Amino acid sequence: MNLLITLKYFCNSTHIQTMAGGQEPKWQKDAADQNFDYMFKLLIIGNSSVGKTSFLFRYADDSFTSAFVSTVGIDFKVKTVFRHDKRVKLQIWDTAGQERYRTITTAYYRGAMGFILMYDITNEESFNSVQDWVTQIKTYSWDNAQVILVGNKCDMEDERVISFERGKQLAETLGIEFFETSAKENIHVKAVFERLVDIICDKMSESLDSDPNLLTGAKGTRLTEQPQGQSNPNCNC
């Protein structure tokens, strides 16, 4: 099904009125929002209800609700961070974990520079699926995409079934980094994203060092300075 058609379909329905009613359409605002030096596309993946959406909301909005609506298909949030005086815009895609959504979500793996692969420390099955997810990443993503393994819900110590060591060991065998986090208690959430941004930057400068001619190799990265746009149109001083 073509998404544009669907969008038009929905635009004809009542929903569009809320959008077109007040201000200009959203995408224009988004297009003007070019105030960044790099843009990284990141994906959060893992089994259903391991806490992907909560994790993202904690990071992007610093909020937590015990129950988010189960993600339908795919959604995303944007957050801009600073690293070495560079503005890095993170476009973080949140995916549905249900088996049935695999084909839809894997289509978005393309072009992702980093993955947060999440399991739930209170759920054995979600941990057992990690290997499957890694295979998915290998199949559908770019070769140089960076992955971090995250065991979420570490605040629920009473219900823990996956020990820290098991998580750590798995990460080591996969050759990736590992964190235990809690979106609820805000443990290591920021650290995961910062670390992921760091390893992507390292990888990037590595490949730039090896051949400066391949500078603009990765699509989606903006390695040239962006023009400063109309950064603050309200500021008339």
Place this chain on the structure above:
Amino acid sequence: MAAEGNEEAEEYDLYHVDFTTASEWEVFIARIEEVLQQWKLHQNRFCNPKEKLCNVSWNTLTENICFADYEFVITRYFVKNLEEENISEEEKKKQVPSTLITLMDIMNSENDFIPIIYDGDESSPHVLVRWYGLRDFVILTPLKGHLTSESKLKLLLSSFSMAANNISCQVPLFVRFLEPWQKFYVGIYEGQEVRTDFEMVHLKKIPSQCRHLTGLLSLFKSKIGESDFSEPIMVAARFAYCLHDWTNFAWTQDPPDIELFSGDIGWTELGSFPFGSVCEPINSITLYTCWPEVLETMAVDNELYSDFDPLSAPVWSLSITKTDNPVCLLTDYVTEFLLYCTSNKTIEDLLGDFAAKDANDVLQPFSLLTESRIPTITTLLSQYASKKKSVEGPINQKLLMPILFFLFPDVEENSKYPYSEEKDADKTSAQRMKTCPRDSLIWRLALVMAHSLHMFGGAKAAAHIWHEFSQEIRFRWNSNNMIPGIAPGFPDPKSCLLHQKLQMINCCIERRKRSEEAALGKRESDESDDEFFDCDENVEDDAKPASTIPIGRLSQHNSLKLINTGQPLYIPVTQGATPKTEDQLEEDAQVLIQLGSDAEGSQLRAKIMSASLLSDMESFKAANPGASIEDFIRWYSPRDWVEEEGEDQFGQKKGKLSARMTLPGNTWLEVWDSAKPVPANRQKRLFDETREAEKALHFLESQTPASSGLMVVPILAHAAVEKLHEEAKDIQIPSLQNTVQQAIKRVEALSRNAPMDVHRYQELCFELGYAETVVSQIKSIESKLGSDEAAKEFACKLVSEGETILPGGSTGSIASKLKTIFVDARKACLIGDLDGGGSSSGENPNNSILPQATEKEFILRATAPRPHRHSRPTPQRLHVRVSKTDISMAGAFTQDKTFF
């Protein structure tokens, strides 16, 4: 105060009165001293005299210097020394003070005949290194023009002499005299109680006595003076034999020819690139026969007889001159293709009526290929008719058909070029390239287009191939024939866009085939033919569809029962996943992104994404009448079903929906409420194969010649580097291997770069050109001198390092091959002379294998007292180079400064 002021003024005047009357000459000498001191040439240093000069790197220092208003450049050439700290104790013991090094170098035979590479009038290392074996020296050259006046030269040498004595300079100082090409250097060296004069002779007419060693020896002796030689003169000699004429041994690659393809043979050529340079990559080869150390008494060499028989010389070495930028086929193909990608001609410009006619003529000659093999009368007739009126394309029918059979081998019953069934046969470099599998349909297409461009008629032919190709793809869709040579399954995002589009069309053909089969099957079983069914799987068909009667069941779930009725839960037939190509995915993602990142956008996205959820829910409802959302969730998202203690009346564990599923107004509940029980085959289709196929076909057909080239260029580049890698893999030259790896990396990066930029492929062409040239040179040498291990290694050294000593010397296997080539060249030359009526003058009657030497070099050395027989014995050296056109002699004659 005033008195003091006066005093100061007087002192000031006194101080500035210059009592010396410095002449310009004195200023000049002072400046030379200043420069030499700046370079620390007056200080004692230590050098290792054993360090060979052939493997060292050279440094230069330069200053400007004036004599009155005449400008000079003074340059110091010296061996780059290791850092002081890096020198081990052991090496320090080997070192000698720099006061001795110049004289030791003159007498050191280890540095004889150091290979130097000329670049115009310049060379590296400097010619003086070759002539005198020096490792540190200074040269004065006029900034503009050249010196010709003998008196000026004497003046400069005197200046040098004074400066060198004033500061006790420890390196020889030279002046460049005459024109640069003559390489005429005169110099002096002021050592401890000795002085060495470096003198030169350069003559166009060669005095007869100077052609041979005997004459040169007497010349050397008379120059040194009438003294007894305490030691005999040591001689080193080297003769050069140049070979330009390769006769039968030339190595060239013929470009594939259209003639090749007129018969049955040669079609495999279409599937690969030609490789190598079209002209001989080795311009000439020079053999050096060398006698490193011979006593003057041991060798006779005069006009009548010579002991220097090149065939028995102890050392043979070779050097080559390479052809400048030879045209190389592979590089040429790629370059030509890139040019095609930048043309702004339209398909109409190139094909004219032909393309226009094709567009509305279904029965194209080629389309017939995929027709049923048993022709009906109508097809035969129309074929005949169409042939009669057909306008010929740039590639004639006779040539075109085999090409198309090559691209679409499934048309022929026993094709010689079927696509291999093996998947992922090669996992080497192909994995990281975003192109297509090796030797698949578009791989062949890329090569065929490149070949067409090169020999079937240029841009027109390439455009014709693309046109026929897209026509055939259209025909495949129209006739429900799968496209061969394309990886099965959904569009693979790791392959290039063109490959994805073809995969997409194959997906569409497959879907339509299945749905047609299903429809056919249905018609056979049931006459009622009321509706078009999209769905493929065998539908459990009950004649009267109603909301209470289950339809569209796939299979029974192995444990779950419906909560409300206790009926087993059936997994419904659902609409399959939707294949998408990367440009479509990109479009979709853009749509999602444009909705913004706030909650509102998020909601709208969920709405868009819920299309497939709605479809699944409707199928579920149709298959499970009376089912509730709890049933659906237990199948669809089991983690959102929280089990509780106790069992219900059907023996299942009790439970409830998770908190997030029960949030009021959430998408899942909303969609469930709006879902009607409709089986998948009656739903609005999520994937419309006709529409998608048309889109993909339009994509192919709407490409301009340039853009179609751009589609193909990554594949072409992939095939090119693969070919290069294959050709270069056995050649152990690090710089070559680096270039190959770099080219592969570049293609990997370029293939993944979505907006194609042809200019970035230009750098690839440079790399290809360099590597292909080197490989051609190696292959050429191997074809001449053998290709066993030793010869291979030798060829690599010869190409990468220059002059190389022949393993096995004059008796080795390489030498014997070399002799054959020389003999052949000589024969050819004699025949030519006879034909031309010229006399076959036996210039070198003693030697029937090698031609006359193109250049002879001698180095004569002796330790002899100068200027008088009672002086101290000092080093004397003469370097002579006799070529066919001139002679140059460079001598270093040392004399005692204190005794006479």
